[in-house]
Amino acid sequence: MGDAHPLLAALSGARHGALHRRVLLTVSAMFFFDLADLNTFAFAAPAIRRAHLFTVDDIAFVTALAFAGMAAGAILGGRFADHVGRRRVMAGSVVLFSAASVVNALVTGVGAMAAARFATGFGLGAMTSVAITYLSEVTPAAHRGRAQATALGTGLVGIPVVAFTARGLTADDPGGWRALFVIGALGVLLVPLLIRLPESPRWLLARGRSTEAVQVTRAFVPDWEPSADALAAPPLRRTGHGSPNCSPRASGVTPWPSWSCGSSGSSASTGSSPGCRRCSPTTARTSRRA
Numbered sequence: 001m002g003d004a005h006p007l008l009a010a011l012s013g014a015r016h017g018a019l020h021r022r023v024l025l026t027v028s029a030m031f032f033f034d035l036a037d038l039n040t041f042a043f044a045a046p047a048i049r050r051a052h053l054f055t056v057d058d059i060a061f062v063t064a065l066a067f068a069g070m071a072a073g074a075i076l077g078g079r080f081a082d083h084v085g086r087r088r089v090m091a092g093s094v095v096l097f098s099a100a101s102v103v104n105a106l107v108t109g110v111g112a113m114a115a116a117r118f119a120t121g122f123g124l125g126a127m128t129s130v131a132i133t134y135l136s137e138v139t140p141a142a143h144r145g146r147a148q149a150t151a152l153g154t155g156l157v158g159i160p161v162v163a164f165t166a167r168g169l170t171a172d173d174p175g176g177w178r179a180l181f182v183i184g185a186l187g188v189l190l191v192p193l194l195i196r197l198p199e200s201p202r203w204l205l206a207r208g209r210s211t212e213a214v215q216v217t218r219a220f221v222p223d224w225e226p227s228a229d230a231l232a233a234p235p236l237r238r239t240g241h242g243s244p245n246c247s248p249r250a251s252g253v254t255p256w257p258s259w260s261c262g263s264s265g266s267s268a269s270t271g272s273s274p275g276c277r278r279c280s281p282t283t284a285r286t287s288r289r290a
Helices: 006-012 018-052 056-084 086-106 110-138 141-170 177-194 201-206 210-220 228-232 281-289
Strands: 258-260 267-269
Touching: 006 201, 006 210, 018 056, 018 086, 018 110, 018 141, 018 177, 018 210, 056 086, 056 110, 086 110, 086 177, 110 141, 110 201, 141 177, 201 210
Parallel strands: none
Antiparallel strands: 258 267
16 A cells, blocks of 8 residues: 555655654664664673683674574564554663663673673664664655664764773773673663654554544644545555555564565565555556456
8 A cells, every 4th residue: 555545645745844853863862872782792892801701702602692682683573563563662672772781781601691682682673673664654755765874874873982982991990891881771761752752653554543643644744634535544454464565564684674565475675665566556557447
């Protein structure tokens, strides 16, 4: 169905307003802490090796578990978001990776460190896949690519920030690496901002909550007045595990939104309207003529 639904067409064609900017600022801040926290262990590892006699194999094991957690989080967190909503999973994933980062600061054993990094990675992976999908779903079509570039670019800034912070904290203090993980946990301060964000109208439509979807759309597009057709339009059909046809799916291995075409299972990563053959206007017109 894509953006052919009147409500989704209004979202796609909207001007980039104050609520869009608030969403972008919040998601960008999430990515800042996401990529900063992802790299904390890499910069803390030399100090941990000196202080707690970790071997190179120990460091490799902990690092591997972190990335395994990210893969699991991207898949399972995304699927969970298809059922309970984007906003809840974003907030929950931030709480998870922040709490796990604090645990990282408290443990010294290889096994405990690896388990904490797995949990951290799970939260980071879930946040990445759901946040980039949410941003695509609520951002006007003309601004989607720019918004995603801004969010991810802000996240990349977190890497040198944590690198220079690690240098200052661990140069003279053998236990300074613990403070580095505590700093990575500061992303939890974003949770109050996250829970104030509106839910994705596309997700609300997919769950049959059309009245709420109209209310949220009017918040994003203040000058939009829903027509009788918009109010009477059927909700988006869901496929497979709960994703609407031709809408971004939060689930998947990659952190990028993918557009689902019917029940065929084919998808393509994109940040704009899908070129979905089954659901395209051209195909629909051809089907009606036939």
